[in-house]
Amino acid sequence: xxxxxxxxxxxxxxxxxxxxxxxxxxxxxxxxxxxxxxxxxxxxxxxxxxxxxxxxxxxxxxxxxxxxxxxxxxxxxxxxxxxxxxxxxxxxxxxxxxxxxxxxxxxxxxxxxxxxxxxxxxxxxxxxxxxxxxxxxxxxxxxxxxxxxxxxxxxxxxxxxxxxxxxxxxxxxxxxxxxxxxxxxxxxxxxxxxxxxxxxxxxxxxxxxxxxxxxxxxxxxxxxxxxxxxxxxxxxxxxxxxxxxxxxxxxxxxxxxxxxxxxxxxxxxxxxxxxxxxxxxxxxxxxxxxxxxxxxxxxxxxxxxxxxxxxxxxxxxxxxxxxxxxxxxxxxxxxxxxxxxxxxxxxxxxxxxxxxxxxxxxxxxxxxxxxxxxxxxxxxxxxxxxxxxxxxxx
Numbered sequence: 568x569x570x571x572x573x574x575x576x577x578x579x580x581x582x583x584x585x586x587x588x589x590x591x592x593x594x595x596x597x598x599x600x601x602x603x604x605x606x607x608x609x610x611x612x613x614x615x616x617x618x619x620x621x622x623x624x625x626x627x628x629x630x631x632x633x634x635x636x637x638x639x640x641x642x643x644x645x646x647x648x649x650x651x652x653x654x655x656x657x658x659x660x661x662x663x664x665x666x667x668x669x670x671x672x673x674x675x676x677x678x679x680x681x682x683x684x685x686x687x688x689x690x691x692x693x694x695x696x697x698x699x700x701x702x703x704x705x706x707x708x709x710x711x712x713x714x715x716x717x718x719x720x721x722x723x724x725x726x727x728x729x730x731x732x733x734x735x736x737x738x739x740x741x742x743x744x745x746x747x748x749x750x751x752x753x754x755x756x757x758x759x760x761x762x763x764x765x766x767x768x769x770x771x772x773x774x775x776x777x778x779x780x781x782x783x784x785x786x787x788x789x790x791x792x793x794x795x796x797x798x799x800x801x802x803x804x805x806x807x808x809x810x811x812x813x814x815x816x817x818x819x820x821x822x823x824x825x826x827x828x829x830x831x832x833x834x835x836x837x838x839x840x841x842x843x844x845x846x847x848x849x850x851x852x853x854x855x856x857x858x859x860x861x862x863x864x865x866x867x868x869x870x871x872x873x874x875x876x877x878x879x880x881x882x883x884x885x886x887x888x889x890x891x892x893x894x895x896x897x898x899x900x901x902x903x904x905x906x907x908x909x910x911x912x913x914x915x916x917x918x919x920x921x922x923x924x925x926x927x928x929x930x931x932x933x934x935x936x937x938x939x940x941x942x943x944x945x946x947x948x949x950x951x952x953x954x955x956x957x958x959x960x961x
Contacts, residue, residue: 585819587819589815589816589818589819590815590816590819592811592812592815593811593812593813593814593815593816593818593819594812594816595812596809596811596812596815597808597809597812597816599808599812600805600808600809600812603800603804603805603808604800604805606800607797607798607799607800608797608798608799608800609795609796609797610795610797610798611793611794611795612793612794612795612796613790613792613793614791614792614793614794615788615789615790615791616667616668616789616791617667617668617786617787617789618665618666618667618668618674618755618757618758618787618789619664619666619668619784619785619786619787620663620664620665620666620755620758620760620762620784620785620786620787621663621664621666621782621783621784622661622662622663622749622751622762622764622781622782622783622784623661623764623780623781623782623783624660624661624662624683624749624764624780624781624782625644625645625660625662626644626645626646626649626660626777627642627643627644627645627657627660628642628643628646628649628654628656628657628658629641629642629643629654629656629658630642630643630653630654631653631655631656632652632653634652634653636650637653646776647776648774648775648776649723649774649775649776650773650774651724651727651770651771651772651773651774651775652773655722655723655724656720656721656722656723657720657721657723657775658718658719658720658721659683659703659704659718659719659781660716660717660718660719661681661683661704661708661716661719661749661751661781662714662715662716663679663681663708663714663715663716663751663753663762664713664714664715665677665679665710665713665714665753665755672713673712673713673714674710674713674755674756675710675712675713676710676755677710677713677715677753677754677755677756678707678710678753678754679707679708679710679715679751679752679753679754680705680706680707680708680751680752680753681704681705681706681708681715681717681749681750681751682702682704682706682749682750682751682752683702683703683704683705683717683719683747683748683749683750684700684701684703684750685701685703685721685726685745685746685747685748686698686699686700686701686745686746686747686748687699687700687729687730687733687743687744688743688744688745688746689733689737689741689742689743690741690742690744691741691742696741697737699733701726703719703721704719723770723775726745726768726770727770727775730745730770744767745767745768745769745770746765746766746767746768747765747766747767747768747777748764748765749762749763749764749765749781749783750762750763751763751783755787757787757789758787758789760785760787762783762784762785763783764780764782764783765779765781766778766779766780766781767779842865842866842869845869845872845873845878845879846869846878846879846880846881846888847878847879847880847881848880848881848883849880849881849882850882850884851880851882851885851887851889851896853905853906853909855896856891856894856895856896857895858894858895858896859896859898859905860895860896860897860898861898861899861900861904861905862898862899863899864899865888865899867897868888868889868890868898868899871890871892871897872890875890875892877890877891877892878890882908885900885902885908885909886900886901886902886908887899887900887902887908888900
């Protein structure tokens with residue numbers, strides 16, 4: 568049983584609404600639990616791949632004059648040094664590879680342009696004060712299986728002569744430096760860009776060589792798709808919803824069963840607890856007091872007790888709270904007026920006696936017969952004698 572009067576009052580006032588709310592929460596929590604179990608969590612994660620573009624340039628030269636080292640017609644490839652008399656022409660072959668790292672597939676629909684230049688620069692103390700460029704190659708190369716290749720041939724002897732001429736011009740002022748520059752423009756369909764590579768070119772009276780390799784690369788990321796992963800909902804979430812639903816339904820049943828139905832009694836219990844120090848239990852006789860004043864609430868009775876410095880007596884049998892002061896009884900009862908608290912009200916219906924048409928009364932009818940004053944006389948005011956005569960005639 569619920570012992571807290573305030574809680575009883577809350578349940579008496581709002582028990583129905585609380586029950587409905589708990590039922591709704593419980594049902595929704597159970598439904599949510601089922602939904603969470605039947606619908607695992609799906610996560611969509613974007614997937615990225617890469618396109619990689621690499622470029623480089625290979626070198627080769629055909630031997631034009633037999634000697635101790637090589638025979639005429641030999642081809643030297645990617646040699647660290649070439650002799651000027653044996654190999655006067657250098658072939659440079661730029662090669663660019665377009666590859667999609669997703670599965671290692673080649674990019675078939677790309678566009679590639681190769682540009683190759685030789686550049687003279689006159690420098691002094693590390694600063695360039697003059698330059699001259701010679702375009703060796705400018706070609707849009709076709710892409711086959713992701714690879715674009717171009718070829719250019721350089722007459723090294725002619726560039727040596729030009730370099731010697733320039734060196735005589737700047738003699739005593741600066742120096743002449745020769746470099747080779749490879750520039751690659753590409754379009755993969757998803758990405759566009761430019762690659763560049765530069766290397767110094769050294770030419771002596773007897774040989775020539777490239778100082779570095781002509782190579783460069785670039786990597787581009789792109790969104791290639793999405794990945795869907797499915798996993799069960801959180802165990803804590805499912806467990807929490809299940810517990811919430813169970814507790815809510817159990818709470819609704821408990822509130823519905825334990826909620827007081829008498830709101831006034833619940834309020835009175837709160838007041839009794841609040842004013843307990845002014846209330847004593849006892850029995851109040853009907854004849855006490857000369858005057859009886861009915862008050863509207865228990866608080867009013869307690870106010871009178873406080874004002875008169877008296878105790879409130881609670882007669883539990885009569886459901887009565889009363890303060891007696893100077894022959895006046897101040898009371899409150901949910902049963903009604905002072906006289907109505909003595910005993911429970913009885914609502915008896917009087918049934919008229921029915922006389923059979925043959926002039927005879929059954930025992931049950933005789934028991935219900937009510938003596939009337941019409942049989943009374945001055946000598947027999949209560950009509951008892953006449954009643955006796957009636958009974959004898961019957």
